[in-house]
Amino acid sequence: MKHVLAALLMGVAFSCTPAVIPVYANPKPNAPPRYEIALWFDPASHVPARPVLEACTAWTALGIRCIAVSDPRYASVIIASDAGACEEDEDGFAKIASFWYSSGQLVLRSACFRDEYGDEEIGRIRASVRHELGHAAGIRFHVPARCIDSTGGKVLARTHSNGQRICGPAIMNPATNEDIRQATPMDALAFDLRDRGCSVLRDLRQPNEMKVCNYLPEDPTEAFPAPRAK
Numbered sequence: 001m002k003h004v005l006a007a008l009l010m011g012v013a014f015s016c017t018p019a020v021i022p023v024y025a026n027p028k029p030n031a032p033p034r035y036e037i038a039l040w041f042d043p044a045s046h047v048p049a050r051p052v053l054e055a056c057t058a059w060t061a062l063g064i065r066c067i068a069v070s071d072p073r074y075a076s077v078i079i080a081s082d083a084g085a086c087e088e089d090e091d092g093f094a095k096i097a098s099f100w101y102s103s104g105q106l107v108l109r110s111a112c113f114r115d116e117y118g119d120e121e122i123g124r125i126r127a128s129v130r131h132e133l134g135h136a137a138g139i140r141f142h143v144p145a146r147c148i149d150s151t152g153g154k155v156l157a158r159t160h161s162n163g164q165r166i167c168g169p170a171i172m173n174p175a176t177n178e179d180i181r182q183a184t185p186m187d188a189l190a191f192d193l194r195d196r197g198c199s200v201l202r203d204l205r206q207p208n209e210m211k212v213c214n215y216l217p218e219d220p221t222e223a224f225p226a227p228r229a230k
């Protein structure tokens with residue numbers, strides 16, 4: 001079974017943050033939401049719902065809203081946890097959350113939340129879920145904090161069809177920054193380049209056209225339910 005892992009890397013040492021983090025402004029701020037993500041919280045995970053739903057509001061300016069559903073059959077994302085070790089890799093990062101396109105699971109690593117979801121951990125949940133929801137929405141890449149590799153001079157950033165390089169402060173930076181609480185202009189450009197055929201977003205204008213790509217469980221014996229019925 002091939003899983004596509006979109007890993008969140010949680011920085012232990014934060015990268016430089018500009019004094020003012022730019023925020024993406026929806027040109028039609030009062031427009032109704034365009035997309036919906038239906039979350040089901042696996043009771044076994046013990047992940048608190050509030051910071052997850054709060055994290056989702058980072059994407060409001062892109063027209064996204066989240067709802068919590070009580071029946072996993074109606075979920076497009078399942079909030080779960082795993083029992084892996086909370087360890088830093090050689091770069092000093094610890095993976096604390098991930099999104100699995102194959103099963104639609106957003107998995108938080110329990111061992112990184114030993115403080116039983118105290119205030120500091122709640123902040124980390126928000127930051128990590130903001131990022132993973134971006135992946136779930138179909139952003140299957142990271143926005144580099146720097147446009148050009150500082151040592152080799154290699155261009156790291158993708159280029160939007162409008163010619164802009166997609167780099168700089170973003171929820172979708174590979175190392176999350178808890179100070180970035182709303183989608184930035186770079187997140188908005190990344191959202192434009194999302195994989196529309198592999199996104200959990202339900203288009204509220206075209207509710208019968210939800211695409212599921214490889215999001216459906218590939219192994220029918222998996223315990224996870226299929227996404228919402230049409």
Ligand SMILES: [Zn+2]
Binds near residue numbers: 006007008009131174
């Ligand atoms: Zn990521």
